[in-house]
Amino acid sequence: MRETIAWLGGEPLFATPLRIVRPAFPAVEDLVSDLETILDSGRVTNNGPFVVEFERWLSEYLGADTLVFCNGQTALLTMLKASGIEGGEVIVPAFTFPATVHAIRWSGAAPVFADILDDGTFRINPDDVRRKITDKTVAILAVDPYGIACDYADLDEIGRDRRIRVLYDSAAAFGTRLGGRAVGAFGDAQIFSFHATKAFSCMEGGALCSRDPTILRRARALRNFGQVAEGDFSEVGLNGKMMEVSALIGLKQRSGFESSRTVRLRSVARLREGLETIPGILVGKAPRGQEPIWLYLPVVIDEEAFGLDRDDVAAALQKENLHVRKYYSPPCHRLAPYLGHRDDLLPVTDYVASRILALPVYNDMKDYECDLIVQAFAELHAASAKISRLSSRDV
Numbered sequence: 587m588r589e590t591i592a593w594l595g596g597e598p599l600f601a602t603p604l605r606i607v608r609p610a611f612p613a614v615e616d617l618v619s620d621l622e623t624i625l626d627s628g629r630v631t632n633n634g635p636f637v638v639e640f641e642r643w644l645s646e647y648l649g650a651d652t653l654v655f656c657n658g659q660t661a662l663l664t665m666l667k668a669s670g671i672e673g674g675e676v677i678v679p680a681f682t683f684p685a686t687v688h689a690i691r692w693s694g695a696a697p698v699f700a701d702i703l704d705d706g707t708f709r710i711n712p713d714d715v716r717r718k719i720t721d722k723t724v725a726i727l728a729v730d731p732y733g734i735a736c737d738y739a740d741l742d743e744i745g746r747d748r749r750i751r752v753l754y755d756s757a758a759a760f761g762t763r764l765g766g767r768a769v770g771a772f773g774d775a776q777i778f779s780f781h782a783t784k785a786f787s788c789m790e791g792g793a794l795c796s797r798d799p800t801i802l803r804r805a806r807a808l809r810n811f812g813q814v815a816e817g818d819f820s821e822v823g824l825n826g827k828m829m830e831v832s833a834l835i836g837l838k839q840r841s842g843f844e845s846s847r848t849v850r851l852r853s854v855a856r857l858r859e860g861l862e863t864i865p866g867i868l869v870g871k872a873p874r875g876q877e878p879i880w881l882y883l884p885v886v887i888d889e890e891a892f893g894l895d896r897d898d899v900a901a902a903l904q905k906e907n908l909h910v911r912k913y914y915s916p917p918c919h920r921l922a923p924y925l926g927h928r929d930d931l932l933p934v935t936d937y938v939a940s941r942i943l944a945l946p947v948y949n950d951m952k953d954y955e956c957d958l959i960v961q962a963f964a965e966l967h968a969a970s971a972k973i974s975r976l977s978s979r980d981v
């Protein structure tokens with residue numbers, strides 16, 4: 587047992603750092619033979635057989651036709667353009683990774699920020715979305731924060747009522763289950779990321795899933811420089827193609843993903859059980875009937891009850907070799923490109939963003955790692971009275 591926490595001079599709780607992500611890739615032996623096939627064939631990109639097979643599997647898994655991309659952000663840009671978004675206003679949460687809002691600006695539209703729900707799920711508030719709709723609104727771009735699926739049913743209904751597009755940045759939510767099946771075919775279209783930091787990874791990669799044949803047709807052309815047939819460029823496209831090697835890595839992730847998903851759920855349950863006994867920690871929740879992939883476990887730190895504020899907690903955990911992140915802080919309406927925006931009254935977003943911490947959750951997380959994370963918070967809380975007048979940032 588340590589005498590004291592690392593902040594006060596004790597040994598760090600984690601001998602080797604617990605990083606914010608720990609990607610788990612297939613073993614080299616499992617890749618070699620297919621890699622040789624790809625290299626020997628010379629077909630390393632341009633819709634090769636591995637991409638075709640990966641898209642076939644994804645379409646089945648997600649329950650609607652799916653196209654793959656070189657990364658999630660390109661899938662997002664393509665989704666907006668293929669949905670006809672070129673101007674007007676798009677309603678979006680400010681509590682998201684900035685990529686979401688950047689995509690709106692890149693498309694030529696203006697982001698209008700909506701607040702999030704005050705129920706521990708960090709999802710966009712459908713009532714605030716309704717309030718923010720004007721005659722300029724062309725779309726809602728909702729987000730699944732940390733892989734927690736937003737209220738698709740309600741948002742889809744708003745879209746139908748108001749005749750606007752409903753699009754989902756589900757970059758973090760690949761593998762999230764709703765009513766027993768993977769989310770994927772909601773709204774007009776939905777995108778996912780397979781970045782190295784995500785739970786299902788191609789190193790870099792993304793996907794667009796839709797039931798709308800027009801969106802799919804346009805997205806397919808946009809992904810390939812706007813080409814619909816040889817020499818026929820009907821769209822102002824880009825290069826959004828996925829490489830064969832990325833598709834191969836994606837295909838190899840399939841077999842282990844279900845057990846990774848289970849490990850993530852079990853780890854979050856274990857973390858929750860421990861963390862909820864500590865005063866001043868609100869652990870992020872999933873709505874009923876949903877199994878998020880839990881890209882991270884979000885917790886909100888109440889300074890008064892816990893004894894330290896979020897920034898001190900993050901700094902103290904860093905000294906324990908426990909790397910946490912302040913996702914999504916600052917919220918997008920506080921970032922330079924979006925300052926002075928007319929919709930900056932977002933009380934829940936501001937409250938949460940100044941208190942949030944994202945804790946690591948891994949595909950291969952161990953129970954003892956969960957227990958040490960809980961211990962780190964418990965010991966910090968116990969020591970908080972002693973150190974409340976110090977600031978770890980000055981130590």
Ligand SMILES: *Cc1c(COP(=O)(O)O)cnc(C)c1O
Binds near residue numbers: 790
């Ligand atoms: C990861 C992420 C993206 C970007 O995806 P990339 O594959 O890294 O381009 C966009 N939006 C959200 C919410 C994300 O979490």
